[in-house]
Amino acid sequence: MTNATSPDTYKRLLEVKGLQTYFKTDAGIVKAVDGISFTLNKGETLGIVGESGSGKSVTNLSIMRLIPSPPGKIVGGEVLFEGKDILKLSEGELRHLRGNDISMIFQDPMTSLNPFLRISTQMIETIRLHQSMSRREALAKSIEMLKLVGIPAAEERIHSYPHQFSGGMRQRVMIGMALSCEAKILIADEPTTALDVTIQAQILELIQELSKKLDTAVILITHDLGVVAGMCDTVCVMYAGKIVEKAKTDDLYANPSHPYTYGLIQSVPRLDKAHDGKLFSIEGQPPNVIDLPPCCPFHPRCHKAMDICRTQYPPTKDLGNGHEVSCWLFIDEKEHSHE
Amino acid sequence: MTKYIIRRLLGIIPTLLVIITISFFIVRVAPGGPFDGERALPEVVKRNIEAKYHMDDPLLIQYGRYMFDVLRGDLGPSFRYKDHDVNFYIFQSLPNSMILGVIAISLSIIFGITSGMLAAVKQNTWVDYLSMALAVVGISVPLFVIGPVLQYVFAMRLGWLPTSGWFTAGDGWKTIILPAVTLAFADFATIARLTRSSMLETLRSDYIRTAKAKGMKPSAIIFKHSMKGAMLPIVSYLGPAFAGIITGSVVVEQVFRIPGLGKFFVQSSFNRDYTLIVGVVIVYSVILVIMNFIVDIVYSLLDPRITYK
Numbered sequence: 001m002t003n004a005t006s007p008d009t010y011k012r013l014l015e016v017k018g019l020q021t022y023f024k025t026d027a028g029i030v031k032a033v034d035g036i037s038f039t040l041n042k043g044e045t046l047g048i049v050g051e052s053g054s055g056k057s058v059t060n061l062s063i064m065r066l067i068p069s070p071p072g073k074i075v076g077g078e079v080l081f082e083g084k085d086i087l088k089l090s091e092g093e094l095r096h097l098r099g100n101d102i103s104m105i106f107q108d109p110m111t112s113l114n115p116f117l118r119i120s121t122q123m124i125e126t127i128r129l130h131q132s133m134s135r136r137e138a139l140a141k142s143i144e145m146l147k148l149v150g151i152p153a154a155e156e157r158i159h160s161y162p163h164q165f166s167g168g169m170r171q172r173v174m175i176g177m178a179l180s181c182e183a184k185i186l187i188a189d190e191p192t193t194a195l196d197v198t199i200q201a202q203i204l205e206l207i208q209e210l211s212k213k214l215d216t217a218v219i220l221i222t223h224d225l226g227v228v229a230g231m232c233d234t235v236c237v238m239y240a241g242k243i244v245e246k247a248k249t250d251d252l253y254a255n256p257s258h259p260y261t262y263g264l265i266q267s268v269p270r271l272d273k274a275h276d277g278k279l280f281s282i283e284g285q286p287p288n289v290i291d292l293p294p295c296c297p298f299h300p301r302c303h304k305a306m307d308i309c310r311t312q313y314p315p316t317k318d319l320g321n322g323h324e325v326s327c328w329l330f331i332d333e334k335e336h337s338h339e
Numbered sequence: 340m341t342k343y344i345i346r347r348l349l350g351i352i353p354t355l356l357v358i359i360t361i362s363f364f365i366v367r368v369a370p371g372g373p374f375d376g377e378r379a380l381p382e383v384v385k386r387n388i389e390a391k392y393h394m395d396d397p398l399l400i401q402y403g404r405y406m407f408d409v410l411r412g413d414l415g416p417s418f419r420y421k422d423h424d425v426n427f428y429i430f431q432s433l434p435n436s437m438i439l440g441v442i443a444i445s446l447s448i449i450f451g452i453t454s455g456m457l458a459a460v461k462q463n464t465w466v467d468y469l470s471m472a473l474a475v476v477g478i479s480v481p482l483f484v485i486g487p488v489l490q491y492v493f494a495m496r497l498g499w500l501p502t503s504g505w506f507t508a509g510d511g512w513k514t515i516i517l518p519a520v521t522l523a524f525a526d527f528a529t530i531a532r533l534t535r536s537s538m539l540e541t542l543r544s545d546y547i548r549t550a551k552a553k554g555m556k557p558s559a560i561i562f563k564h565s566m567k568g569a570m571l572p573i574v575s576y577l578g579p580a581f582a583g584i585i586t587g588s589v590v591v592e593q594v595f596r597i598p599g600l601g602k603f604f605v606q607s608s609f610n611r612d613y614t615l616i617v618g619v620v621i622v623y624s625v626i627l628v629i630m631n632f633i634v635d636i637v638y639s640l641l642d643p644r645i646t647y648k
Contacts, residue, residue, distance in 0.1 A: 096554065
C-alpha cells in the first residue's frame with residue numbers, strides 16, 4: 001500500500017520494524033527487546049509504557065545504537081530514519097545522526113551531565129559538533145537555549161558546573177542541550193523519574209512546549225500512565241520485550257484491550273472515582289526474560305488466560321484506527337486455524 | 340583556598356612532632372642498643388660511651404634535648420658511624436635516591452597510564468591482555484629478580500648498558516637506566532591496573548553515554564570527557580607512592596650499587612642507630628605529608644565538586 005512516493009512517507013520520521021536486541025549473559029540469552037515495530041510521525045509524541053525491565057529503555061538505546069556491546073547486540077530488524085536504516089550506518093554517519101537528528105535525555109540528570117566540565121563547555125561542544133559556528137556564536141546559542149528552557153540568569157549560570165544546579169535545573173539543561181541542534185526526534189527516557197513530584201510537571205510541560213515550538217517529534221519512555229495521558233498522541237504498551245498493545249492515547253484509555261493494559265490503567269489512582277482506599281494492582285511479578293518459552297509472557301498474571309496462552313504467543317490483531325493488540329482474546333478460532 | 344593551604348601547612352607541624360616523638364620512644368623499646376656488639380663491652384667503656392652521647396641522662400631529658408636539636412635542623416650524631424652526623428648521611432644520599440625515584444615514577448606514570456587506558460579502551464582484546472599480563476609480572480615478580488634479569492640481558496648479554504654504578508661516582512649517565520626501569524616496574528603495574536579499572540568505570544558512566552548520544556568522537560570522549568574523572572584514583576595512589584620511591588629502595592640500591600638513602604632504613608635499624616633511624620623517618624614523613632597535601636590540591640583542581648574553604 002505504501003510505497004516510496006506516497007505522501008505518507010514524508011510524514012514518517014522513524015519506522016522501527018521487528019527490532020530485536022538480545023543480551024548474552026551467563027544465565028542465558030536475555031531477549032530484552034524481541035521483535036517490536038512502531039512508527040513515529042513528524043511532530044508526533046509517542047509514549048512507550050511498561051514496567052521496569054520491559055525493554056523500554058533498551059528499545060530507545062537500540063534506536064541510537066547505544067547498547068553496550070558486549071553483552072548487548074541488535075540481532076534483527078530495521079530502524080528507518082527518514083527511510084535510511086540506522087542499523088546499517090557507518091560510525092561516522094551515526095555520529096552525525098546522534099545529537100543532530102535524534103537526541104536523547106536520560107532518567108537521572110544528576111549523573112547525565114559530565115561533573116568535570118562546565119555547562120558552557122558541554123553545550124558549546126554539542127553545537128559545534130553539528131553546526132559550523134564559532135565558539136562565541138555557539139556560546140550565544142547555548143545561552144539562548146538555556147533561556148528557552150527557563151534557566152534564570154543564563155548568561156552567568158552557563159559557566160557553572162553541573163553540581164551547582166538542582167536536579168530539575170540539570171534536566172532543563174539536558175533538554176536545552178538536546179534541542180540545541182534542532183533535532184527532529186527527542187527521545188526522553190523517563191525524564192522525570194528521578195525528580196521531585198513538583199518539578200515533574202514543569203519538566204513535562206517544558207518538553208511538550210518546546211517540541212511544539214521546534215516541531216520535534218518526541219518518544220517519551222515512562223512507567224507513568226498519567227504522564228502518557230497528558231502528553232502523548234500514541235501509546236505503545238510493552239511487556240517482557242514485546243509491544244502488547246498500541247493505540248491512539250484516547251482510544252487506549254477508552255478501550256484498553258489487552259488485560260495488561262487494563263490492569264495498568266486500573267492501577268492508576270484516580271480522584272474522580274471512589275474506591276475503598278485500596279489501589280488495584282496486577283498480581284505477581286514480571287517474568288524473567290531469560291530463555292522465555294514461546295507462550296504469552298503475561299499469562300501467569302492474567303485472569304483471562306486460556307490454554308492457548310500457555311503454549312503460543314498471540315499474533316497481532318488490528319482492531320481498527322491503528323489500535324493493535326497481541327492477545328488471544330481477540331483472535332477467533334477461525335482466524336487462528338486459518339493462519 | 341589560600342586560607343586552606345596555610346591551615347594545611349600549619350597542620351603539618353603537629354603531625355611531624357607526633358611522628359618524631361613516637362619514633363623516638365619506639366626505637367628505644369626495641370631490645371638491644373647502639374653499642375651492643377658480639378661481645379659485651381667492659382662496663383667502664385660502655386659507661387664512657389653512653390656519657391659521651393648523653394645516654395645516661397633520664398629518657399625525658401634525652402627527648403627534650405633531641406627535640407631541641409631537631410627543631411634547629413640538627414638530627415644529631417650517628418651512634419654507629421663516627422665520621423659524620425646524621426644530616427650529612429641523609430643529605431649526601433637523598434639526592435641520589437630522589438633522582439632515581441623521580442625518573443622511575445615518571446616512567447611508571449607514562450607507561451602505566453598509557454597501557455591502562457589502552458587496556459580499558461580496547462577491553463578484552465590482545466592489547467588489554469598484553470598490558471595486564473605485563474602488570475601481573477610487575478606486581479608479582481620481586482625487584483630483586485627483575486633487576487638481575489635486566490642486568491643479565493642488557494648488560495652482560497647485549498652489553499648496551501653498565502651492570503651497576505652511579506653517575507655521581509663517574510660511571511656515566513647510562514647507569515641510571517637499568518635501576519630506574521627496575522624500580523618503575525612495581526608502580527607501573529599498579530598504575531596500569533588502577534587506570535584500567537577506573538577508566539572502565541568512567542566509560543560506563545551516564546555522562547559518557549550522554550557524550551556518545553551527542554555524537555562525540557571516541558577520542559574526544561576519552562580525553563575530554565573521561566580523563567579527569569579516571570585520573571582521581573591514580574592521583575591519590577601517587578602521593579604515597581612518590582614519597583616511597585624517592586626515599587630510595589634498599590633492593591635496587593643493593594643490586595645496582597647506588598649510594599642512596601634506602602640502605603639507611605635497614606642498616607640503621609639493625610644497628611639500633613637511634614638518631615639515624617629517627618632521622619630517616621623524619622625525612623620520609625616530611626615528604627609523605629607534603630605529597631598528601633599536593634594530592635589534595637590536585638584533587639580540587641581535577642574535580643570541581645571538591646572545594647576547600
